[in-house]
Amino acid sequence: MHIGVPAETRTHEARVAATPETVKKYVGSGHRVTVERGAGGAASFPDEQFAAVGAELVDAATALGAELVLKVQSPNETELAQMKRGAVLVGMLDPFNADNAARLASAGVTAFALEAAPRTTRAQSLDVLSSQANIAGYKAVLLAADLYPRFMPMLMTAAGTVKAARVLILGAGVAGLQAIATARRLGAVIEASDVRPAVKEQIESLGGKFIDVPYETDEEREAAEGVGGYARPMPASWLARQALQVNERAKQADIVITTALIPGRDAPTLLSELAVQAMRPGSVIIDLAAGRGAELAGQPGVRGGNCPLTEPDKVVVKHGVTIVGHTNLPAMVAADASSLYARNLLDFLKLIVTKEGALNIDMTDDIVAATLLARDGAVARKAA
């Protein structure tokens, strides 16, 4: 099969969907692999490394004209126009964005959006949300440490003692837990909040303190348990009690990292303008949910961020607090983000390409069925 790896074209995107490691495996399995010249450059994978493992270096049209196209982000109109009808497209294709799904369907491509894979044990090795969120959580802490005008660890020096930074993490999923672990390694004191009761133990095992907002009704308890490991929107009553606690903790915090997301919904507002006003000058907020508005572009009423003061893709100072709204942190760690993503794709392709190199879309496979976004000119409603 001809597998094409075009360069990514979106602003701020430095990742690539295949690396020399995965290309070597595709070539070893008998596939023809074409890589657009320069596609891996921003991720520190030069063309020569792809050529050395058997890839053909080509122009964008040839890579996009493959039977199977591997992408990081959804193709734009120009890229889509260069794809063949009936070609297979695999990438992070915004499964909750109905307009994008319709666009891919009308181009006649068979599209798989890997963000829609179920969070099951079998799907772990192809879980792009986890592999990329892990990187985002790590990078968020490093960005915060860089912008924060004080030390992270407690220091006792001849010139006096410096207090450890207090870090507040809102949302302790994959990104939040990695942020806790990274901030801990830098010596910070950590508190974290999440709606899901299961995370208390995980936060504590990483050395953080869980901010407990007890449930008062069955409705609150059921919402918190979520669906398929994901949070659901919490009732206003619980959110109000959480906000009181978060506002109090934010006053004490030097760094706040917000990661709270609910699939297919607005990111919940967790840090109000009043809470930001009460923070110490020089404090830093990294809003990892900032991209959510951009991701769901085209859907009315959707905006980004866990803090209303966040501006997507900007670093702003408001009320003396630096607020970072970068929407693509994984791309800032492009080499490792690409390596992990490329391995996710390699594992996914094992489900849809036979050992003989033929396409086999088995809709009885829960991962294949959940990720299929468009086929034969129609949107596969299950995922969209």
Ligand code: NAD
């Ligand atoms: P996510 O990125 O969708 O959300 C980030 C976090 O924000 C979640 O922990 C969520 O509960 C939290 N959140 C939502 N609303 C909130 C609010 N109002 N206040 C505070 N926190 C709020 O989540 P994710 O990181 O992708 O992880 C989702 C779940 O899937 C987790 O339980 C994770 O451990 C699980 N998971 C399972 C597997 C697997 O078994 N294969 C793999 C990866 C993740």
